[in-house]
Amino acid sequence: MKAVRLHRFGGPEVLHCEDVPDPEPGPGEVLVRVRACGVNRLDLDIRAGTSRLPVSLPHILGREAAGDVIALGPGVSGFRIGDRVLVSIIGACGRCSLCRTGRDNLCPGARRPGINRPGGYAELIAAPAVDLIPIPDGLTPEQAAAVPIAFGTAYHMLITQGGLRVGETVLVNAAGSTIGVAAVQLAKAAGARVIATAGSEEKLARARRLGADETVNYNLPGWGHRVLELTEGRGPDLVFEHVGGPIFAESFGLLATDGRLCVCGGHAGEVVPLDLVSLFRRQVRIIGSFSATRREVELVLDLVGRGVLAPVIHGIYPLEEAQAVHRLLTGRENFGKVILKP
16 A cells, blocks of 8 residues: 655654555554545644654554545444444543543553654555544534544644533634634534634634634734733633743733633643732633543534534545645645645
């Protein structure tokens, strides 16, 4: 089969589309023909060697593989040849205390395609049958591959971790990104007032079309003051933060008293200053958020299937253009999801 692999860490040039042996489904596994695979910023970190995750080389990236079952390993039941499936981004052990309390996104022994298992930048992927999620009727593989990390992460941040309530004001940073696009839609569907930030007027206009009530360009001086003006000096109740660096610092200062800042990334700066006096005197909370549970992914996939939410796909590219796709994401040229299609 054809697959995009990296044999060393580095820039996009380390990605090579090459012939590799077809994977064989073992006991309890299925073989899936990949029809689409989502590309994420974590892929860029893994490729560069900066992810802080244990990755063995050579490695096939790709966290969100969608396709159809073409072979069943010994002992598989519940699936048939031709079934359209999504490979779960986290295959939890189901036995640890985190799994037993509904926090399988944090399972230390989880199977994670594209991290500790071969991912979806390939024509074929083998996966345990228990890790498969059926794709709802009416969704294309490309649409399905655009859901788990974007909408699953956004749901986990806004609803599960952030405790978003109807009528609250949410500041969604980098609303043109994959998870930003999802967060605008989810926050609006949950009954919040949404203020979206982005670095260009084009992205802000598109965020408004997705449902953002107000938009602010964070590349302009004084953008934080504009957010305060829009909230009559109070600040947002909840900040959806995944940028880091100066954006994180400014957003923290904007929080309303007793507000929450939920963070899942920090590409613009992973280590930031923090004023502890401001933290406790305003009684604000900084909440870490990691990935999404399987139940959350199934929930948002159902909402997309019913038309409540809609993936925004920036573009669909062949495997051979993986290097160009990584450069596109590095330059933040995309609005919404980028998909590789074997």
